[in-house]
Amino acid sequence: MHHDPYWPRAGAWLAKGSVSPIVAVQGVPLNNSITPGRSDEAPTAIRGALNYFGLGDVQHFTALDQVGVIDQGDSLQIAPYQRPTILLGGDNGVTYHGVHALGIPLGRVGLITLDAHFDLRHLENGLNNGNPIRALLKDGLPGPNILQIGIQSFANSSDYAMVAADAGIHVITAREVHEAGVQAALDGVVPNWDIDTIYVDLDIDALDRAYCPGAPGARPGGLTPWQVQDFAFAVGSMEKVQTMDIVEFDPHRDINMVTAMACASAMLHFISGVMSRS
Numbered sequence: 001m002h003h004d005p006y007w008p009r010a011g012a013w014l015a016k017g018s019v020s021p022i023v024a025v026q027g028v029p030l031n032n033s034i035t036p037g038r039s040d041e042a043p044t045a046i047r048g049a050l051n052y053f054g055l056g057d058v059q060h061f062t063a064l065d066q067v068g069v070i071d072q073g074d075s076l077q078i079a080p081y082q083r084p085t086i087l088l089g090g091d092n093g094v095t096y097h098g099v100h101a102l103g104i105p106l107g108r109v110g111l112i113t114l115d116a117h118f119d120l121r122h123l124e125n126g127l128n129n130g131n132p133i134r135a136l137l138k139d140g141l142p143g144p145n146i147l148q149i150g151i152q153s154f155a156n157s158s159d160y161a162m163v164a165a166d167a168g169i170h171v172i173t174a175r176e177v178h179e180a181g182v183q184a185a186l187d188g189v190v191p192n193w194d195i196d197t198i199y200v201d202l203d204i205d206a207l208d209r210a211y212c213p214g215a216p217g218a219r220p221g222g223l224t225p226w227q228v229q230d231f232a233f234a235v236g237s238m239e240k241v242q243t244m245d246i247v248e249f250d251p252h253r254d255i256n257m258v259t260a261m262a263c264a265s266a267m268l269h270f271i272s273g274v275m276s277r278s
């Protein structure tokens with residue numbers, strides 16, 4: 001890889017770390033999906049894709065090399081959050097563990113998902129990548145504290161759509177995002193929440209399948225990379241957002257690092273958002 005001292009790479013920046021980080025990164029190589037795959041290899045693949053990105057966010061006039069980050073390595077045990085944290089899954093079951101790792105009553109938690117799916121499948125066979133939101137509802141997370149953005153037609157069953165409606169979950173479809181934008185989706189719900197902390201679940205299969213060959217759940221009609229970047233920056237800039245996971249990437253399905261780079265890009269936009277906090 002070409003070395004240019006005036007073009008620091010995000011991969012080297014993360015690997016080097018910092019003594020005064022504003023964001024922590026942890027890999028959570030959970031792999032317990034309904035569709036067999038290798039999501040356990042995603043944290044390493046996403047770190048590798050960061051080497052193809054620089055650190056200057058020209059859109060927001062920020063440079064990430066002005067702030068520190070710390071990579072806490074990979075573990076299925078999520079470390080207590082000491083600062084805004086990115087969890088690199090792993091399958092979507094990471095969200096269940098990541099929310100509980102907040103260590104506060106679920107009634108005080110807001111959960112934002114960017115996902116093509118409700119992830120409200122039944123719990124008869126335990127936790128998997130298709131049911132983390134159902135498991136959190138069962139544990140006491142109030143439905144109205146959940147905002148699901150990017151939900152797609154024919155990627156979900158009517159039964160599980162009814163579970164979402166009955167629970168009072170706020171649902172914004174992918175089409176609504178295309179028509180009104182990401183910010184409107186957030187602004188319609190989040191300011192009304194009476195909560196202490198927000199957890200964000202970024203399932204990369206929210207992307208249109210054309211942009212996301214490396215996630216089994218991606219379908220045509222999904223979000224664009226711009227929308228995912230806007231979302232990641234927007235949630236990163238929210239003071240109450242403690243954690244964002246990036247899940248459901250299977251490097252064995254990827255083509256030319258399309259999905260690995262989408263995950264890496266989301267990660268950098270989130271950190272730029274955190275940097276913009278007052």
Ligand SMILES: [Mn+2]
Binds near residue numbers: 092115116119203248
């Ligand atoms: Mn999901």
